[in-house]
Amino acid sequence: MSIVKRNERWPTVPALFGNVWGSDPFKAMEEFFGRESLSAPAQKLAAFVPAVEVKENAEAYLVKADLPGIKQENVKVTLTGNVLRIEGHREEEKREDKQHFHVTERSYGTFSRAFALPEGTNADAVVAEMKDGVLSISIPKRPEDKPRHIAIGAGASAQG
Numbered sequence: 808m809s810i811v812k813r814n815e816r817w818p819t820v821p822a823l824f825g826n827v828w829g830s831d832p833f834k835a836m837e838e839f840f841g842r843e844s845l846s847a848p849a850q851k852l853a854a855f856v857p858a859v860e861v862k863e864n865a866e867a868y869l870v871k872a873d874l875p876g877i878k879q880e881n882v883k884v885t886l887t888g889n890v891l892r893i894e895g896h897r898e899e900e901k902r903e904d905k906q907h908f909h910v911t912e913r914s915y916g917t918f919s920r921a922f923a924l925p926e927g928t929n930a931d932a933v934v935a936e937m938k939d940g941v942l943s944i945s946i947p948k949r950p951e952d953k954p955r956h957i958a959i960g961a962g963a964s965a966q967g
Contacts, residue, residue: 855897855914861922868924868946875940884935884944889926891946894919927951 860871872893874882882895899915929947936943 854916855918857893857918857920859893859920859922863948865948867948868928870922870942870944870946872920872942872944873940874937874942877940879937882937882942884933884942886924886928886930886933886946889924889928890921891924891944892919892921893942893944 858873862869870891870893874895874897877895877897881897882893885892885894894917896917897915924946927949929949932947934945
């Protein structure tokens with residue numbers, strides 16, 4: 808009798824209707840990060856969806872969004888509870904009748920991206936700036952409560 812090792816990475820039968828054995832980690836990531844589809848080609852997206860990077864260091868959560876060609880006054884950043892939202896719109900350039908486009912891959916319209924941040928952010932100290940078409944947002948973390956040492960006495964009040 809021979810044992811055939813199953814290769815989970817390359818299934819023999821592709822899943823036609825998603826992952827029937829449990830949750831799909833890629834779909835969960837797409838839902839968490841608010842992206843319509845991480846694997847969808849840019850041409851198939853109906854509206855403008857800016858590329859975003861979210862990272863953290865010891866002091867803050869850092870968000871960068873690529874917003875080329877978007878004016879600062881057309882961008883709004885809000886933080887409600889622990890949800891950071893970036894909204895805005897990119898206006899379509901006026902097209903003249905005499906112009907003939909051979910290729911057009913640029914997207915226009917409104918966009919909205921939302922990100923759930925972990926608890927412990929300092930909402931009063933959020934800083935956002937836009938430079939060279941990149942929106943940078945810094946959300947500082949609250950300092951963690953440090954344990955306070957309590958002296959233990961040998962007095963009678965400790966006995967009940």
